[in-house]
Amino acid sequence: MEKVNKQTFKRFFQLIRPERPILFGLILCSLIGNALVIAMPFIMGIAIDDLIALIKMEGLGQVTFTMVKETLLTPVLILILFSVISSFMSYIQERVMASLSERITLRVRKQITKKFKSLPMSFFDQHQVGDILSRTTTSLNKLSQVFLTEINQFFTSISTIVFAGIMLFYIDVKLTLIVILLIALSSFLTGKISNKNKELAEISQEELGILNNKTEEFLSGNLVTKTFNQQDQAKEVILETNQKHYKAFLNAQFLNFAIYPAIRLINQLAFIVSAIIGAFLVLQGGITIGLLQAYLQYINQVSEPISTASYVINSIQAAFAAIDRIFEILDAKEDVPEKTSLQLIEQPTGAIEFNKVQFGYTEEKILMKQVDFSVQPKQMVAIVGPTGAGKTTLVNLLMRFYELNSGSITFDGVDITNLSRTNLRGMFGMVLQNTWLFEGTVADNIAYGKMDATREEIIEAAKIAQCDHFIRTLPNGYDSIISSENGLLSQGQQQLLTIARIILANPPVVILDEATSSVDTRTEAHIQKAMDEVTSNRTSFVIAHRLSTIENADLILVMKDGDIVEKGNHHELLAKPSLYASLYNSQFQQT
Numbered sequence: 001m002e003k004v005n006k007q008t009f010k011r012f013f014q015l016i017r018p019e020r021p022i023l024f025g026l027i028l029c030s031l032i033g034n035a036l037v038i039a040m041p042f043i044m045g046i047a048i049d050d051l052i053a054l055i056k057m058e059g060l061g062q063v064t065f066t067m068v069k070e071t072l073l074t075p076v077l078i079l080i081l082f083s084v085i086s087s088f089m090s091y092i093q094e095r096v097m098a099s100l101s102e103r104i105t106l107r108v109r110k111q112i113t114k115k116f117k118s119l120p121m122s123f124f125d126q127h128q129v130g131d132i133l134s135r136t137t138t139s140l141n142k143l144s145q146v147f148l149t150e151i152n153q154f155f156t157s158i159s160t161i162v163f164a165g166i167m168l169f170y171i172d173v174k175l176t177l178i179v180i181l182l183i184a185l186s187s188f189l190t191g192k193i194s195n196k197n198k199e200l201a202e203i204s205q206e207e208l209g210i211l212n213n214k215t216e217e218f219l220s221g222n223l224v225t226k227t228f229n230q231q232d233q234a235k236e237v238i239l240e241t242n243q244k245h246y247k248a249f250l251n252a253q254f255l256n257f258a259i260y261p262a263i264r265l266i267n268q269l270a271f272i273v274s275a276i277i278g279a280f281l282v283l284q285g286g287i288t289i290g291l292l293q294a295y296l297q298y299i300n301q302v303s304e305p306i307s308t309a310s311y312v313i314n315s316i317q318a319a320f321a322a323i324d325r326i327f328e329i330l331d332a333k334e335d336v337p338e339k340t341s342l343q344l345i346e347q348p349t350g351a352i353e354f355n356k357v358q359f360g361y362t363e364e365k366i367l368m369k370q371v372d373f374s375v376q377p378k379q380m381v382a383i384v385g386p387t388g389a390g391k392t393t394l395v396n397l398l399m400r401f402y403e404l405n406s407g408s409i410t411f412d413g414v415d416i417t418n419l420s421r422t423n424l425r426g427m428f429g430m431v432l433q434n435t436w437l438f439e440g441t442v443a444d445n446i447a448y449g450k451m452d453a454t455r456e457e458i459i460e461a462a463k464i465a466q467c468d469h470f471i472r473t474l475p476n477g478y479d480s481i482i483s484s485e486n487g488l489l490s491q492g493q494q495q496l497l498t499i500a501r502i503i504l505a506n507p508p509v510v511i512l513d514e515a516t517s518s519v520d521t522r523t524e525a526h527i528q529k530a531m532d533e534v535t536s537n538r539t540s541f542v543i544a545h546r547l548s549t550i551e552n553a554d555l556i557l558v559m560k561d562g563d564i565v566e567k568g569n570h571h572e573l574l575a576k577p578s579l580y581a582s583l584y585n586s587q588f589q590q591t
C-alpha cells in the first residue's frame, strides 16, 4: 500500500486553504443532509409503533382511513420534508464541489505552467517527456477526482458511521456490541480480499505498461524492424506480452467481480443475526417493532461505509500518490534566480569570451576543467571534436542553459549572469539537426522569431535561405499547413525553413549544428549556401562534422573530453601534428 507522507498532506491543505469557507460550508451541508437521512428510519419506526398501538387499541377491523391518516400524516410529511432537504443538500454539495475541483485544478495547472518556465534544463534531462506529461495530465485529473468524489465520499462515510452508530447505541446497547463484533469481522475479511485484489490490479497494470511500451517501441521503430525483417519476431513479442496482460487482467477482474458479492454476503450475515436477536428482543418486550426496523436500517447504513472503507482509503492513498507526483514538479529546484540589478545590451555586436570556465553536469563529474577563448564580433568559430567531446555542452553554456561551476562567460564584455536570460537568449539564433516546426503555416513557422514580420520580409528571408523555390511549389505556397502528419517537407527542407527563421529574426550570434545525413546532394548544397548566408555578417558558432566546410573559419576549437585541446585557424592547426590534423586527414582519406 502506498504511504502518504506528511509533507503531501501539509501541501494539500495549503492548496485548499483559500477554499476553507466553502469547504466548511460543504461539511455543514453534508452533516445536515446525513443527519436528516439518519433521522428518517427513526421517524418511520415511531410511525410504525403508533400505527401498531392504534391497531391494538381499536382492533384491526375498527381502524378507519381517517384514524390512519391522523396517525401517519405528520411523520409522512416530516419524511418528505427531510428527504427533499437532504436531496437539496447533496445537490449543493455536488455542484459546489465540481466548481471547487475545477478551480483548484486550474490553480495547480497555472502553477505548473509558471514552474515550467523557471525549471532548469537539468530537470528536463532527468525526466522523460512521457513522465512529465503523465504528471501534468493523469495526476492532475486524479487531483480533481479527489475533490469530486473522494472527499465527498469520505465525509459522508464518516458522518453516516457516527450518526447511525449513535442511533444504534441509543436503541439497544447490548445488541449493538454484538453487531459491532460482526461488522468488525466482516470488514477484516473484506480488507483481506481487497488487498489481494489490489495486488492483482497492480500486476495487471504493470503488464499493461509493458504492453504499451512494447507497442510503442515497435511502432516507432517500424522502419528499422522492417529493414531487418524482424516483423515476425516483433509480432511474437507483442502476442506474448498481450497474452500475459490478458491473463493478469482476467485474474484481476475475476476477484474484482467476486468482491462485491462476497462483501454483500458477509454484511447480510450481520444483518440476519441482528434480525434474529432483534426478533427475540421484540418478543420479550425489550424493543418495539418500529424501532427494530429502524435498527436494521441503521445496520445497513453503517455497514456500507465500513465495508467499503478499505476501498475509500486505497483510492484516497492513490490520489495522494498522484498529488505527490504533481508536487514533485512544483517543488523541483528552479533555475538560479536572475540578479536584482541586471544590465541590458541594447546594441549587441557579438563579442564572446570564455574565461577559465569549469563545468560538470553533475557535482561529482567535472566535464570542462578549464575553457578559455575569445571571439570577435562577426567571426566564425568552428567547434570540432570526437563524439561526446563537449561541443553541445559549450553551446549550452553559452546560452546559459546550465550554470558554471566556476569562471565566466561574457557577451560584449558583460558577464552573462548580469543579463536576463530573455535578453541573452534573444541574441542567439540556433539551427539544430533536429528541426522543430510547429503545426501552422509555413509563413508562421518562418516568422516564429519575429512575430510581427510582414509577408515581404518573410519571403525575403526565405529567398536568402534557399527555400522560396520549394515553398512556391507547395499546394498553398506560404500558407500551406505544416503538421507532423502530412509529411509535407523533407528533412533538408525543414532545416532550410529553420535557417529562414534565423535570417528573419536577425540575431547577432548564430549557432549551427551542421546537418550530417538524411539530405540529398542538391539539398545539401542549398543548406550549405543558406548556412553561408546566415553566418555572414554576424558571429557564428558552427558545430562541424565535415571539416571541409570550416576551412574558412576564423577560429577552430578542437575539443576532447570536455576541454579545448587545440585552437587556431585551419592553416595553423594543419601546420603541426595535431588532433585536428589527424581528424582532417582521416576524413580526407575517407572521401
Ligand SMILES: Nc1ncnc2c1ncn2[C@@H]1O[C@H](COP(=O)(O)OP(=O)(O)OP(=O)(O)O)[C@@H](O)[C@H]1O
Binding pocket: 125, 361, 362, 367, 385, 386, 387, 388, 389, 390, 391, 392, 393, 394
Ligand atoms: N544533459 C546531460 N546530463 C549529463 N551528462 C551529459 C548531458 N549532456 C551531455 N552529457 C555528457 O557530457 C559529455 C559531452 O557531451 P556533448 O553532448 O556536449 O558532446 P558532443 O561533443 O556534442 O557530442 P556529439 O558530437 O555526439 O553530439 C558526454 O560525456 C555526455 O555523456
